[in-house]
Each structure stands twice: as structure tokens, then as C-alpha cells.
Amino acid sequence: MPQEQHRATSRVLDLLELFSGADGTGYTLTELSQALDIPKSSLFPILHTLEQRRYVLWDKRSGQYSIGVSAYVLGASFPAQRGLVALRHVMQEVVDRCQETCQLGVLDQGSILYLEKVDSPQAIRLISRVGDRLPANATALGKALLSGLSDDEVQTLWTAGLPRLTSHTVTELPQLLTQLAQIRRTGIAFEREECAQQLACWAVPLRRQGRVFAALSVSVPLFRCTEEKEALVCRCLLEARDEAEQLAESRGFSLLE
Template sequence: MAQELHRATIRVLDILECLSAASDGMTLTELAQALSAPKSSLFPIVHTLEQRQYLQQRFGTTRYMIGPSSLVLGSAYALNSGIMAFTDVIKQVVAACQETCQLGVLDQGNVLYIAKEDSPEAIRMISRVGNRLPANATAIGKALLSGLTDTEVRELYANGLPRLTSHTITNISALLSQLSDIRNGGMASEREESTPQLACWALPLYQGGKVFAALSVSVPLFRCEPGKIELICQSLQKAKTKIEQLAEMQSFGI
């Protein structure tokens, strides 16, 4: 029997996760509305997190944002999980194809982006580490979902597949068909399913026979000529081999 989660701890984590996604910070009132919680119950938690510098107020305002102590935790995770060891490989992908490369893991039904390197092009995908997007709507998410069984995927989206654009796959059978192709060595892809005018290709990364992360390259549609797509796929395949070798040798566990 699964042990019940600690409600007070859940509230602390909900606050941190909510604020991590708010680039301009949030007032206590906005935070209470977002979490459907009374301000009176949130204030002592927020105050304590602020005193320990996990949160801070934006200068001259009452808007809370993530503080420097949170950076210490994130840096420790990056070091211990092996993300920093993968950074050079990600940079090599960008150098080869001149497009944005991202590393992500599965967080329930979402992709959590944990590392990225931007394209040097003036027009490029805009994203940031810590973002979450529905996995069914992204190439990197599909690559991650390929590590689950069809039954697990159906259970994950028991309430239906989220839609981000008019091109997002919302039919579970169509999604499962794509996941089957990825499991058989195919490349995950999407075209305007997560963002208009953007395409993406991705591959799952394996450690010990299981998908532990995925790597993607995103490119604006106007640069999606055949030669570019071929270069992206080749770059991802080379990076996949290098990262999986690093993960096995150093026993990283993202």
C-alpha cells in the first residue's frame, strides 16, 4: 500500500514550482489564487522560504520569485546527475546544425527541460530550463513517452491529451502509433504541435535498457529544408551515442 504524501511538504513544493514558472514573480494574492489556497496558510511558508533565501521579493515590489538558495540546489543536481557532463555534447549538436538543442526528462505527463543550448541564429526557439510542456505535444516528450508501455501512456492521459495548437495530436491511438515507431528505432518529431511555425526532432536516451532522458533539436519551419533535417538527425544520433556512453560509464541517474 502506497504511503500517503505529506500535505505540508506538498504545499512547500507547490509554491516553489509555481514561482519557478513565473518569470515576473507573483504576489502572495496571485500565488494563493494559483494554488487555490488561503493567503493565511501560505504566508508563514513563504516567509520562512524567504528568510532561508529560497524565495526573494523583486526589488521595490511585493512580488516573490525564486531566490539564490534554490540555485544551490539546482547546481548540486546538475553536478550529481551528470547534466554538466552532457553540456559539451549538447554544444556540439548546436555547433553542427546551428539550431537550439534541449535535454528533458518526463515529469508525469509533461516534459521538464533540464538543459539547453541556444541557436546562434537571430530567429530561434525561445525557451528556458525549468519549463514544462505536455509530452504528447512535443517531439522530446514523445521520445520520453516511448519508454512507457501503451497501458502506462493511457493511464497517464486518462483525462485526454492536452492540446497546445490546432496541430497537436489529441488522438491516443495516433500517439501510440508514433511511440511504437520510436521504440523500433524511429525519430520522434512534431511540426507546429507545440508552437506555431516550429518543428522539432528528438531521440530517447537509454541507460540500463530504460529511457532516462531525451534530446531534441528545434528549428523554425522556414529553415526546414531537407539538408537541414538530415543534419539534425545525424547530429542527434551522434549525441545520443555519446551521452548514453557517458551515462553508462559514470552511472549518472537523471
């Protein structure tokens, strides 16, 4: 039986999560109270402590609170402790060969969470950032991750239907399950304009001890999608998969576990 969450701790985390998605926007005490449904009298001492520990900044002129440098320091410890530095070297090799953007992500409920990214040197490329989330059914990276689940496990992720990002997004569960079966056979996931217009993406699942723990993807604008480019991307991803899985086994990292 799951234990009930500690209310004060939950409020601290709710605050930090709200700030993390603010894109530089600050909040007044009143705005925070309304957004989180927490009385100002309860919220102020939490904010004061977070400000003292530099997890939150307070602007005296505007009266707004925003994310602080200590939150960055805390988050920056994740890559080194979870093996992302080593995996980034693998991703850089993919980008050097393909000249396209490479991303690393994990499955978090029905969404993918981007943990690392190496940008393409091309002027026209995918715009995204580490920490972004997208529906797993709409991305090649997500489908690669979902291929590690059973069909029953996949069905439990979406009780209200599959979300749609474009007119090409797969929103019917039987069609998604058919795609996942193919990914399990071929080892490569693919989507074309399901996540964003004029963009194609390939992805491979990464396994450790037989379980999918992450996935790597390469995104390519459609005007650069040739047969030669597709073959190169798939070859690079499969080779990167082998190298990344060897690193995971030898160093024992597991990212979100």
C-alpha cells in the same frame, strides 16, 4: 499503501513551486493565502523562516514576497550532481554542427520537463527555457520519451484525452501509438507544427541499462527545413545519442530517478 503527505512540509513546497512559476511576479501575504488556501496565520511563520534562509525575498515597499537566491543555489546543484554538465558538452557539439537549438528533457507524468538547452546562434530560433513543461504528445522530444513505455503505460497518462497545442497536434491515442511504434523501429521521433507554428523538431531517446531516461531534440524553423538540414540533424542526433548513452553508462547518472 502510499503514506499521507506531511502538511507543513507540503505547504513549504507549495510556496516554492508557486514562486518558481511566477516569472518575477511577487505576492502579498493575502495573495499567497488565497492562492494556496492556507490561513495567513499559518503561512506567515513559514515565509519568515524562508526569508531568513534566503529562499524567499520580502520587499518592504510593496509587501510582496518572491523567490530568493538560496533557491537558485539549491537548483544549481542539480546539473552537476545529475550529469547535466557532461551532457551539455554533447549538446553543444550538436549545435555547433547543426546551428540549431538542442534541448534535453525527461518525462514527468504526461509532460516533458526541459532540463538543459543550448541555443542556436541563429537570430531566428526556438524560444524556450529550462524548467518549461509541455504535453508529451505534442513534441518530438515527448514522443521519443513515450516510445520507452508500453502502449498500456502510455494510455494511463491521459485519462481526459490528449491535450492540443496547435491544429496539427496529435490528439487521438491510436494515432499517437502508431507514431510511437515507428519511433521504436527507427530510433528517431519527428513532429511538424504540433507544438508551435512554423517549427519542426526531431528527437532521439537516451537509454541506460535498456531504459529510456531522457531524450535529446533539435528544433528547426520551417524556412530552414531542407532535405540536407534534416539529414544533418538526424545524423547529429544519432551520434549524440551514442555518446550520451556511453556517458550515462560510464558515470552512472540517471537524471530524475
